[in-house]
Amino acid sequence: MDATPPTPPSRGSSPRRFAGALLGLLQGHIALFGEELKEQQSHTLNLLVLTSLSLLFGLLLIIGLSAALLIAFWETHRLLVISGLCGFYALGLLSALITLLQRVHNAPAPFSASLEELARDREQLLP
Numbered sequence: 001m002d003a004t005p006p007t008p009p010s011r012g013s014s015p016r017r018f019a020g021a022l023l024g025l026l027q028g029h030i031a032l033f034g035e036e037l038k039e040q041q042s043h044t045l046n047l048l049v050l051t052s053l054s055l056l057f058g059l060l061l062i063i064g065l066s067a068a069l070l071i072a073f074w075e076t077h078r079l080l081v082i083s084g085l086c087g088f089y090a091l092g093l094l095s096a097l098i099t100l101l102q103r104v105h106n107a108p109a110p111f112s113a114s115l116e117e118l119a120r121d122r123e124q125l126l127p
Helices: 013-072 078-105 112-125
Strands: none
Touching: 013 078, 013 112
């Protein structure tokens, strides 16, 4: 029987395993970041297209309704209708701007999943 005693693990493999684990974590984070970037890009493009279409059709509707009101009241209350339309448009503009500023201020941070994953890894690695 040729029995050789088991050799103790060498010190060289531990740093290699640590480096491999670190590179694996880094690769996972980069892949998650890339997926979130693609998702964010797709979401932004969809919002841009829908916003543009909404703006276009909304403006066409406003022009049509304004023209109809002006034609209907041209002989009797033309200045009152024009002033009322301008006031209505100003209120719409202000409410849209206030809503936009609130949403920009309260928007969630992009890449939050990557940041959460990094925080979890830091908690696990640090004592």
